[in-house]
Amino acid sequence: MSGQEFHGRIGRTYDESEPWWPEQTRAPDDAPNVLMVVLDDVGFGQLGCYGGLVDTPNIDRLAENGLRYNNFHTTALCSPTRSCLLTGRNHHSNAMAAIAESSTGFPGYNGHIPHENGFLSEMLVEEGYSTYAIGKWHLGPAEATSAAGPYDRWPLGRGFERFYGFLGGDTDQYTPTLVYDNHQVEPPATPEEGYHFTEDIAQRTIEFIGDAKQVDPDKPFFTYFCPGACHAPHQVPKEWADKYAGEFDMGWDEAREQILKRQKELGIVPENTDLSPQNPDIVPWDSLSAEEQRLYARMMEVYAGFLEHTDAQIGKVLDYLEELGELDNTLVMLVSDNGASAEGGPTGSVNENHFFNNVPESLEENLEAMDGLGGPEYFNHYPWGWAWAGDTPFRRWKRESYRGGASDPLVVSWPEGIEARGEIREQFVHAIDLVPTVLETLGFEAPDEVKGVAQSPIEGTSFAYTFEEPDAPEQHVTQYFEMIGTRAIYHDGWRAVHPWPFGVPITAEDLSATTLEDSGWELYHIAEDFSEAHDVASEHPEKVLELAQLWWTEAGKYDVLPLDSRGVERLAEPRPQPGKPRNTYVYYPGTQHVPENAAVRVLNRDHSITADVTVPAGGTEGVLLAQGSRDGGYTLFVENNRLHYVHNYIGVEEYHVVADEPLPEGDISVRMEFETTGDPDIPNGEGAPGTVRLYYGDEQVGEGELPKTVPIMIGIIAGLSCGKDAVNAVSDVYRDRKPFAFTGDIARVTVDVSGEPFVHEEAELDRIMARE
Incomplete structure (x- = not known):
């Protein structure tokens, strides 16, 4: 209820009782x-x-x-x-x-x-x-x-x-x-x-x-x-x-x-x-x-x-x-x-x-x-x-x-x-x-x-x-700034700035002189130099020292430390997930827009996607699982009654693997397996290369190579969806038919990221024989 104390009177019957209503919370009259x-x-x-x-x-x-x-x-x-x-x-x-x-x-x-x-x-x-x-x-x-x-x-x-x-x-x-x-x-x-x-x-x-x-x-x-x-x-x-x-x-x-x-x-x-x-x-x-x-x-x-x-x-x-x-x-x-x-x-x-x-x-x-x-x-x-x-x-x-x-x-x-x-x-x-x-x-x-x-x-x-006093002395006279390692401090008409290259980690050694002989600060007299056009640090070393020390004081007050200037690496930092760590993620039709931080993370690791589906008479088509958008991601789908996998590398190129034969009618598990064949080259924007294999049940029906994959982030405008490619299609193959919903029945789609590669017996035998 309202939590307000009742101010009426309750008798044995209504005629000897007095009602009372809780007062509504209302803003003052004419409140803007x-x-x-x-x-x-x-x-x-x-x-x-x-x-x-x-x-x-x-x-x-x-x-x-x-x-x-x-x-x-x-x-x-x-x-x-x-x-x-x-x-x-x-x-x-x-x-x-x-x-x-x-x-x-x-x-x-x-x-x-x-x-x-x-x-x-x-x-x-x-x-x-x-x-x-x-x-x-x-x-x-x-x-x-x-x-x-x-x-x-x-x-x-x-x-x-x-x-x-x-x-x-x-x-x-x-x-x-x-x-x-x-x-x-x-x-x-x-x-x-x-x-x-x-x-x-x-x-x-x-x-x-x-x-x-x-x-x-x-x-x-x-x-x-x-x-x-x-x-x-x-x-x-x-x-x-x-x-x-x-x-x-x-x-x-x-x-x-x-x-x-x-x-x-x-x-x-x-x-x-x-x-x-x-x-x-x-x-x-x-x-x-x-x-x-x-x-x-x-x-x-x-x-x-x-x-x-x-x-x-x-x-x-x-x-x-x-x-x-x-x-x-x-x-x-x-x-x-x-x-x-x-x-x-x-x-x-x-x-x-x-x-x-x-x-x-x-x-x-x-x-x-x-x-x-x-x-x-x-x-x-x-x-x-x-x-x-x-x-x-x-x-x-x-x-x-x-x-x-x-x-x-x-x-x-x-x-x-x-x-x-x-x-x-x-x-x-x-x-x-x-x-x-x-x-x-x-x-x-x-x-x-x-x-x-x-x-x-x-x-x-x-x-x-x-509002009504244009010349009133300013009342906010000190303010610190810090953003991804760059620092600044404003105080009473002066502004000191400490630039730092984006993505270059700040180390303890870099800060070894930040107590009494702090270096790297620039100084601007904003009261006279509105645009920070003229660095006067060399002319006012005492002011630089004063403001640098003031920055560290403010940093201590407001939880600014530790300084962290890393760039894209920080985006890839491990952080809490919605559920407990697991190797298996199960998705059901109707799931859409699961954000990347909450979705299964398949990048740069062995993984498989298994869809348990029912194929109706006459065949089927549509998306089983898709993550990302036209700007990068992957999608497992059926077209012309054949299983397809597309990896969209940052909107630059699509790597496409297609099953050799059509899907049989009835209940079946179809699977895509990705096995890494090399290490990712993150600094140069290339994720791990790998081999994609497609299966109907235990029968392999397709194979293809991915020379490189998305390295860090799958997408920034769309998440993971099951049963259709919600809103923004990953692949050009079906973009004009988005969301390209699956026309058969999906029981579930399971993504396994245990990291254990699937053993292909024939390929393993060939490898052993080649090394004999």
């Missing part, structure tokens, strides 16, 4: 709604109202009716920042040092946000707010995102009453892996029918808000709206990209000049701001071939169309709130979770799974894909030159602690509560500051308990004082 919009991989210099070259009229109108902050900082990576935005605690305090897929077994790194770090949703739902999460989540342990749960760190377990979106780091915009509340659902339409994820979640947001408002118009809402944009894949209907045809032919060097000029005209940066120095990783635009320039410009056109398309969907939500008469009394906070992304590498990518598997891109293959970029066939990402330009005027990008990775847009609009219009604020603000700002604005104290769990202190500082 809260809409937090979190963009993905959008740099400081990409929105129109921040001087960017992309039209963002709806975000711009928020800025015109509110405030823009030019000194807002994030953690430089998505999940860590999002944990800060929702808890008001630092990312290591949230155990979110990096994304959950690269979690490690240390308090600041394990990916399990403690329940003592309550979410804003958990606080506001107890104050009478409706709470909705829409779009990207990426805040739960990677091993807990399957149907086995546990669900306590899914959105509905963290105070949100409704959820519609995806649980991982990114998804295909045309064929997303969707979760509705606590269960998986299929997209409501297909790409051929015009489906796009960002459009879907905008409409779903409108529905969620409308469902409650039409019943209880006075009940305020907290809506956490997180499109997957503009994270890869950069996917948008062609007409949106075509609008920008030719707009980026000048290249990224000139784009930076144009953006900085616009930023100065808008007053978003000080007039004396210099462009940060040439990034040594970036090839000058003029040195590229005409073909490279044409391809890279088109990749940026697609990104620009993607961002403007996202802005249009945000506009739909804002228009709806205006129609309801709610927009003026809605506190809107729009941010990006980190700087622009360089994960496309120097040449861009048509399949970002290359990056996660150490597989290089091919310019020739990318040129062939150019006309289809932005469409459902590709998982594309622009070259890192555009990320550099998108972070103008700063250096570097996402995943690094320079301002290019950690300085992002923040737009705040609340017409009924903030008188200022179109103004800029320069005080230092961090992602941990949004929660205390919302609480102060709404008049709530941070709770001592959430669901009976004693709460840790909020670590952020409210910036509500800046």
Whole structure:
């Protein structure tokens, strides 16, 4: 029941009794709604109202009716920042040092946000707010995102009453892996029918808000709206990209000049701001071939169309709130979770799974894909030159602690509560500051308990004082940064940065001089050098020492240690699984989207897949088991009544093995066995080679060689499915017939990863005879 003490009277009969109803929890009269919009991989210099070259009229109108902050900082990576935005605690305090897929077994790194770090949703739902999460989540342990749960760190377990979106780091915009509340659902339409994820979640947001408002118009809402944009894949209907045809032919060097000029005209940066120095990783635009320039410009056109398309969907939500008469009394906070992304590498990518598997891109293959970029066939990402330009005027990008990775847009609009219009604020603000700002604005104290769990202190500082006081002294004066080994510290107008090469492990020897003679730190006087253009470490060694020591102090407070700068190896780190360790996994028809961390792991080891099926008269077809997507994976299926196995190597090549004879009718066990024939070459993006053998019962009916396999990650947008290839087909063989459901009956599919190779007696005899 309610838990409230009964204040009526209970007699022997109704006529001598007095009823009493528990009081409803209601927000104060005229309490504002809260809409937090979190963009993905959008740099400081990409929105129109921040001087960017992309039209963002709806975000711009928020800025015109509110405030823009030019000194807002994030953690430089998505999940860590999002944990800060929702808890008001630092990312290591949230155990979110990096994304959950690269979690490690240390308090600041394990990916399990403690329940003592309550979410804003958990606080506001107890104050009478409706709470909705829409779009990207990426805040739960990677091993807990399957149907086995546990669900306590899914959105509905963290105070949100409704959820519609995806649980991982990114998804295909045309064929997303969707979760509705606590269960998986299929997209409501297909790409051929015009489906796009960002459009879907905008409409779903409108529905969620409308469902409650039409019943209880006075009940305020907290809506956490997180499109997957503009994270890869950069996917948008062609007409949106075509609008920008030719707009980026000048290249990224000139784009930076144009953006900085616009930023100065808008007053978003000080007039004396210099462009940060040439990034040594970036090839000058003029040195590229005409073909490279044409391809890279088109990749940026697609990104620009993607961002403007996202802005249009945000506009739909804002228009709806205006129609309801709610927009003026809605506190809107729009941010990006980190700087622009360089994960496309120097040449861009048509399949970002290359990056996660150490597989290089091919310019020739990318040129062939150019006309289809932005469409459902590709998982594309622009070259890192555009990320550099998108972070103008700063250096570097996402995943690094320079301002290019950690300085992002923040737009705040609340017409009924903030008188200022179109103004800029320069005080230092961090992602941990949004929660205390919302609480102060709404008049709530941070709770001592959430669901009976004693709460840790909020670590952020409210910036509500800046709403009407543009020149007020900043109140958040010290903030540490750490991301995959790169470090920084802000204190009172100064910023020290310690870069570190991504993927190069930090050793104890590297840190041997970090007490009194710490080396490698750069120093920037942000109060005078907005863009971190001028390293003054040699001029102020005492300030370097002061800030370096301050960083170690802050690191000790917030569970930052141990420093871990490993890259893809960290993605492959062993971590908890949903069930106990086992050698046998059994799947049943209807199973779909089991995430990679929760599914059987077959990479680089001997394994077998056995399907117990019933073949009807006339034969059968369809998928028995598939894991991955068009960008990499494997699938065991039947076509033309023959067993097939396809290993999709990172979307580059499909290795196909087919049975020599058709399936017999009736009950039968069909099997694929993979035997490794060599070691994987992980640094060069090649998994273990092997031999595939196909069986009907005990009879071998096919054999083929796989010269290389997926080395690290099977896929990033689709999981494992049984009985069909759900949403995004692994193989070209049946892509036009997806999901290519099996038309016979499947009793079960068993995957054995005991590692013991199947003994082929004839082959073994041949081997022995050859060595005789």
